[in-house]
Amino acid sequence: MLEVSDLRVVYANGTEALKSISVKAGRGEIIAVIGRSGAGKSTLLRCVNGLQKPTNGRVVLDGDEITAMSKRQLRDARRHIGFVWQEFNLVERLPAMTNVLTGRLGYDKSIRSAFFLFSKEDKEIALRSLDRVNLMHRARFRSDRLSGGEKQRVSIARAISQAPKIILADEPVASLDPELSVQVMSDLARVAREDGVLTVINIHQVELAKEFADRLIGIAQGVVVYDGTPAGLTDDVLDRIYRFDKDAVTMHEKHLNIEPSAKPAPVPRTIIT
Numbered sequence: 406m407l408e409v410s411d412l413r414v415v416y417a418n419g420t421e422a423l424k425s426i427s428v429k430a431g432r433g434e435i436i437a438v439i440g441r442s443g444a445g446k447s448t449l450l451r452c453v454n455g456l457q458k459p460t461n462g463r464v465v466l467d468g469d470e471i472t473a474m475s476k477r478q479l480r481d482a483r484r485h486i487g488f489v490w491q492e493f494n495l496v497e498r499l500p501a502m503t504n505v506l507t508g509r510l511g512y513d514k515s516i517r518s519a520f521f522l523f524s525k526e527d528k529e530i531a532l533r534s535l536d537r538v539n540l541m542h543r544a545r546f547r548s549d550r551l552s553g554g555e556k557q558r559v560s561i562a563r564a565i566s567q568a569p570k571i572i573l574a575d576e577p578v579a580s581l582d583p584e585l586s587v588q589v590m591s592d593l594a595r596v597a598r599e600d601g602v603l604t605v606i607n608i609h610q611v612e613l614a615k616e617f618a619d620r621l622i623g624i625a626q627g628v629v630v631y632d633g634t635p636a637g638l639t640d641d642v643l644d645r646i647y648r649f650d651k652d653a654v655t656m657h658e659k660h661l662n663i664e665p666s667a668k669p670a671p672v673p674r675t676i677i678t
């Protein structure tokens with residue numbers, strides 16, 4: 406479903422955000438991308454949705470090469486990509502239901518949809534999507550009256566109502582407290598699993614990644630340093646992913662009740678590309 410090959414991104418200021426990333430993912434997989442801040446997680450997601458043109462390499466989604474598309478082709482391609490962002494990206498003044506309905510806009514090219522006159526079928530899909538994240542009772546609520554967790558579940562309903570080929574979530578729980586984070590991650594993983602939608606979630610909380618994803622991809626300094634199951638995420642691997650983040654490693658070591666190590670870090674090594 407998704408094939409990322411030899412992806413390299415160098416920003417205009419010279420920052421090499423991705424060095425050479427290759428990842429293949431199939432239908433229904435739930436993948437968490439973990440790594441310290443600045444590792445390149447958002448850059449990778451932006452290349453997948455075509456917002457960022459890579460310096461090198463290709464992204465192919467369901468047989469279509471995203472990296473070779475014109476702006477217009479990209480707009481069409483994005484109809485099949487569901488987004489869940491850290492800051493929710495809802496239209497605050499509109500009801501929850503209307504926000505979910507915007508997920509159906511790509512499917513209705515008629516002038517009606519430009520005026521938010523949605524078809525009966527679209528309304529049914531939107532209501533069903535809200536119901537799936539247990540928010541039917543909030544359908545008429547203006548989005549700015551919803552809690553953070555509810556807003557994020559509305560954006561999950563919006564994404565799923567698109568019947569997407571892939572869902573991309575960039576730090577979907579970074580603005581939420583731990584309890585709401587668990588609920589949002591659990592709703593996201595559940596609806597994605599039910600619909601068999603490939604889902605890629607950038608997340609910095611390792612515990613949540615392990616709990617809800619089938620596969621973890623660890624990125625450090627623009628390179629994939631781990632690609633495997635949650636069970637394979639040993640301390641050694643965590644060290645490789647987070648070694649450049651002194652705070653995270655120290656926190657991790659404190660958590661394990663061991664002394665922060667004084668020995669110099671070994672040279673980074675890519676185990677899987």
Ligand SMILES: Nc1ncnc2c1ncn2[C@@H]1O[C@H](COP(=O)(O)OP(=O)(O)O)[C@@H](O)[C@H]1O
Nearest residue numbers: 416418420422441442443444445446447448449
């Ligand atoms: N538009 C940009 N211009 C220049 N550098 C950028 C830009 N966006 C991100 N970067 C840099 O690229 C690297 C990767 O960033 P990002 O993909 O946002 O990482 P993450 O999402 O893992 O925190 C960082 O060093 C960041 O500062």
Ligand SMILES: [Mg+2]
Nearest residue numbers: 446447448607
């Ligand atoms: Mg990011």
